[in-house]
Amino acid sequence: MAEAALPLRRQQTAEEILEPSPLSKLRKRIFKNYSFLIGAIILILILVVAVLAPVFEALGLIQDPYAQDLAKRLQNPFWHEKKVDPDHVFGTDKVGRDYLSRLVYGAQISLLIGFSTMIISGSIGTVLGVTAGYFGGRVDMVVNFIINTRLAMPVFLVAMAAVVAFGASLWVVILVLGLFLWDRFAVVMRSITMQARDLDYVKAARALGCSPPYIIVREIFPNVLSSLTVVATVEMANAILLEAALSFLGFGVQAPTPSWGLMLNEGREYMFFSPWLLALPGTCLFLLVLAINLFGDGLRDVTLERER
Numbered sequence: 043m044a045e046a047a048l049p050l051r052r053q054q055t056a057e058e059i060l061e062p063s064p065l066s067k068l069r070k071r072i073f074k075n076y077s078f079l080i081g082a083i084i085l086i087l088i089l090v091v092a093v094l095a096p097v098f099e100a101l102g103l104i105q106d107p108y109a110q111d112l113a114k115r116l117q118n119p120f121w122h123e124k125k126v127d128p129d130h131v132f133g134t135d136k137v138g139r140d141y142l143s144r145l146v147y148g149a150q151i152s153l154l155i156g157f158s159t160m161i162i163s164g165s166i167g168t169v170l171g172v173t174a175g176y177f178g179g180r181v182d183m184v185v186n187f188i189i190n191t192r193l194a195m196p197v198f199l200v201a202m203a204a205v206v207a208f209g210a211s212l213w214v215v216i217l218v219l220g221l222f223l224w225d226r227f228a229v230v231m232r233s234i235t236m237q238a239r240d241l242d243y244v245k246a247a248r249a250l251g252c253s254p255p256y257i258i259v260r261e262i263f264p265n266v267l268s269s270l271t272v273v274a275t276v277e278m279a280n281a282i283l284l285e286a287a288l289s290f291l292g293f294g295v296q297a298p299t300p301s302w303g304l305m306l307n308e309g310r311e312y313m314f315f316s317p318w319l320l321a322l323p324g325t326c327l328f329l330l331v332l333a334i335n336l337f338g339d340g341l342r343d344v345t346l347e348r349e350r
Contacts, residue, residue, distance in 0.1 A: 078340020167227020
């Protein structure tokens with residue numbers, strides 16, 4: 043019997059050796075998902091440029107985004123047919139500030155607002171959604187009432203009113219957007235938690251006498267994290283677009299802070315004579331939001347349980 047069982051054990055060992063590891067499977071899914079790759083590459087490039095902006099300025103690769111030179115106002119970019127200043131490859135704005143440096147530092151503002159808003163709104167929405175989904179009953183009714191109240195309030199108009207009341211600044215915009223963009227987190231996390239609370243591993247933890255906070259943190263939250271990351275990327279892109287819209291209307295980041303939305307506002311009066319003043323920040327905003335959406339869409343396909 044021992045000799046007959048020996049070839050079977052060898053065959054099982056060989057199959058285990060030939061089976062790809064989980065890391066290898068994950069790598070294969072990543073490199074097959076072009077949406078994830080393209081979004082990640084663009085997002086990493088923008089992130090690196092934004093983080094290293096002070097280093098580029100110290101090395102002389104870009105100039106001070108706040109330095110004005112009225113003698114060089116509205117200089118043409120390098121692709122223009124007319125005379126171009128080599129010190130300003132992307133031209134200058136209406137007060138002579140270097141447009142390339144303002145675009146680079148504008149990426150910092152957009153990413154800061156996107157990440158900060160995502161953290162604030164994600165924390166609020168996740169706590170409310172997971173609490174309502176796990177406990178149900180009256181807790182769920184109260185959270186649903188809060189969500190419906192929030193959905194009845196138009197974010198853009200409330201943000202404009204808050205900025206007028208408390209003053210327009212970078213941190214006011216971040217706080218207002220963070221406090222009003224949590225509803226999607228709450229709705230998604232509530233739905234997923236309601237499904238997860240009836241699964242066998244949660245029932246087993248409950249039968250062993252584990253406390254609700256322990257079950258939520260150790261059993262439920264790790265299994266809904268992939269869906270949370272997808273919602274986070276969508277809300278991050280939404281926050282960046284809302285900030286750009288507020289800044290364009292004059293209710294967001296104020297001058298002279300380099301914001302892509304504010305640059306669109308400053309360049310709109312020259313749209314027929316210097317269209318690149320609108321095209322450059324608009325293209326940067328488009329690429330950043332596109333990269334975040336592609337990354338989030340690809341992340342869903344790579345990490346969600348049904349794709350494993």
